[in-house]
Amino acid sequence: MPLASPERMWWLWIAIPIIGFYILKTRLRRRSVATLLFWDQLFEEKRQRSLWQNLRHWLSLLLQLVFVALVVLALADPLWRSQDDSGHEWILVVDNSASMQAIDPETGQTRLQLAIQRAIGVARGLRPGEQMALVTAGSSVRVLVGMSDFAPAIEDALASIDSTDGPTRVREAIEAARRLADDEQRRQIVVFSDLGISDRSNIDQTPDVRWEVIGASQSNVAITRFQVRRSTVDPIGYALLVEVQNLSDEPIQTRLTLTLNDDLVDVLPIKLDADGQWRRTIDGASRVGGVLKAVLDVDDGLDVDNMAHAIVPARPLVPVTLVTQADSPSFYLRTVLESIPLIELTVIDAAQGIDSAGGDAGGDLVPDDTSGLVVYSGTVPGQMPPCPALFIATADGPASAWKLGDSIATPLVAKQDKNSPLLRHVQLQNVLLAGGRDIDVDESFGQPTTLLETADGSRVLVSVERPEGRVIVLTANLDDSDLPLRIAFPVMMTNAMNWFFRQSGDMNPALGTGQLTTVPWDRDDESVVLMSPDGTTRKVTVSRQNASISPVDRTGIYGLFVPESIPDPGPGETKSPGVLASPQDLKSSGVVQGDLLAVNVCDAGESDLRVADVAVPQQAMVSHGGAPAWFYLLMLAIGLVIGEWALFNRRTVA
Missing domain, CATH: 2.60.40 (Immunoglobulin-like)
Incomplete structure (x- = not known):
């Protein structure tokens, strides 16, 4: 057994005076007593003897010498085999991912709690001249304690580790640990992890990595996919994709409960074979949207993956005011707007003002209600409305807004902005926009985005961002253009409604x-x-x-x-x-x-609680910690003192 302080073995020389005092001849002194009746026996025991006679109680001397040897050996601080190398730089990597929340059936503790206990044992074995750091490998790699020779700081940091719901980052944590200690000869990385089946590729068997496998295999059922999006056909509809996996070696039956804003949507029975998978696409409808939640009715090893959420955005009713000319009722535009669900359409004549929209008859075509959208077809107000607006423009806009160029001889669309949400699922190249004219937006009005261009570079469709509300300007005569006859027109108008009010046609993925x-x-x-x-x-x-x-x-x-x-x-x-x-x-x-x-969570690898049967090299294992060797030596020395005392009293009584 190696020693951390071998120079302290010089204390063994203290055995020489102990032996000397033991065999020392003590000269008896004369004293006058009243009677020898009680002193004869004592005199017989204490009278001077030869050297061999003084060693007749050799067992007591041997116990005293062994006691001295144990105390000196404890002072020399012997090391366990796993502590043989001195001057190490230890980095403890604790996996606090979602799977470490699984409760061990034998101990009733989570895998993370077991890992922390083992790590604390290793931290208590920190030797003089060594340093230790602490890294967690949960949702993200975090260095809780840098290189330190103060073991209590490591223990306090270990006690503060909390579990996460994310996947393990063991591989990244090992790389971070190597950056903390770049000396390969002194570096020792100790990883405390449950080594899920999906982590086989993460098992680093290099000499500087030692593994502590935590926990035993358990069965688990998990929601591994839960995504929802709005229907491309029904504006208030949605489609849900849900996937459930049985991550065990036995078949199982369970139920999946779906709720929307805590209102029951459906209860689905599920039967899964061993390592089976269940996947469904579920259609629903909701205008108000909300939080869609799925819960598995199952008692398994991990709870966090038995629940999943998704967000269904609300689809509020949109008030739309269509302002037209008496001689141009905009039949196609009105028909398309009426066909879009969730739109409350009000159609008025520009000559009569906005009376039906809440303003004064004969006004300036600007509504008082700024919560909706105003569509101007063939007419332009004297000032910009303080709300989102769509212009089918045939003339210049209000002051400091835009100006139109000359008519384009062949207004065929040659280029479109494919990245714009306004033109999603729309293909307008080679579409004839009769009456198209170039749109020149004033800089003070806002920064324009060109959506459609003709071959000569004329901008026939632009969008403008402004604080009062977004604006779209389209120069086309819809009665003579090809655009209203194409399926792309209602799709583009639907995209425009979503864009005006910042509503995404697709769902934000979970x-x-x-x-x-x-x-x-x-x-x-x-x-x-x-x-x-x-x-x-x-x-x-x-x-x-x-x-x-x-x-x-x-x-x-x-x-x-x-x-x-x-x-x-x-x-x-x-x-x-x-x-x-x-x-x-x-x-x-x-x-x-x-x-x-x-x-x-939705991570099948993290939800699989079966511990991988991977052969980790024996030399790569680390001691479970416990008390240092000197502590056990002192306990043994105390036992010998008690034994020697018992022998002395027995000899005295006898």
Whole structure:
């Protein structure tokens, strides 16, 4: 057994005076006593003897020498075999992913708790001259403690580790550990993980990595896919894709309960074979939308993957006012608008003003209600309305808005913006736009986006962003153009309705824990916060109308909100700074600007609780820690002291 401080073995020389004192001849002193009746026996025991006679109680001397040897050996600090090499730089990697939440049936503790206990045992074995660091490998790799020789700091950090709902990042954590300690000769990485079946490729068997396999195999059933999107046919319809997997070696029967805003949608019985998979596409309809939730009725090894969420955006009714000329009723445009569900259409004559739309007859064609959309066909108001507007323009716009060029001889569409949501699922190349003219937007009006161009570079369809509301300008005579006769026209108008009111035709996909992702942010606000289910917030970076979201640790409903729209806690509330109501509550109250996001596990590899049967080299295993060797030596020395005392008393009594 190697010693951490072999120089302390010099203390063994203390055995020489102990032996000397043991055999030392003690000279008896004369004293006068009243009687020898009681002293004869004592004199017989204490009278001077030869050297051999003094060693007749050799067992007592041997015990004392063994006691000295044990104490000196404890001072020399012997090391276990796993602690043979001194000066190591230890990096503990603790897997705190979702699968580590599984409860061990034998101990009643989670795998993470067992891993922390073993890691604490290793931390307590930190030797002088060694250093240790702590890294977690959950949803994201985090260095909790850098290289330190203070073991209590490592133990405190281990006790503070919490589980996450994300996939394991063991491979990335090992790479991070190697960057913490670049000396290959001294570096030792100890990984505490359950080594799920999907992690076989993550098992690093290099000499600097030691493994501690946590937990035993368990059966589990999980929701591995849960995505929803709006129907491309029915504006209020949606389609749900759900997948359930049986990650065990036995068949199972269960039920899947679907709810929308806590209202029951359906209950589906599921029968799965061993390692079986169940997948369905479920159609539904809802105008108000909300939170769609799925729950598996099953008692298995892991709970976090038995529930999943998705967001169904609301489809509110849109008030649309169509302003036309008496001699040009815009039959095609009106028919298309009437065919789009969720539109409350009001048609008025420009000569009569906006009386039916809530304004004064004979007014300036500008409605008082700014919550809807105004469509101007063949007419232009004297001033821009303070709301979204669509212009089928045949003349120049209001002051400082736009001007039209000369008529185009052959207004065939030669180029379109394929990335614009306004032209999604639309192909307008080679379409004749009779009456098309070039649109020149004034810089003070806003930054235009060209959607359709002719061969000569004339812009015949543009969109403009402005604070009062978005604007689309189309130069075409719909009565003579090919556009109204094509299926692309109603599709384009539907896209326009969604674009005006910032409604996506597709669903925002449910996100996975531990993933770096971007979410469309179709607003002018560049200051955005992500609110977690518990109400805590953090800033999010926005670039090119996309919000970049760093990996999240927990499943649930999140909110991507404009921070200025989030209400401050009331004077009677005692919430700490940064902690507010849940995102779902704020969104349902209608006071915040932003969207809800659903985050699920949906990772079959993480939900598989069967521990991989992988041969980990024996030399790569690490001691479970426990007390150091010197502690056991001291306990043995104390036992010898008690034994020697018993022998002395027995000799004295005898």
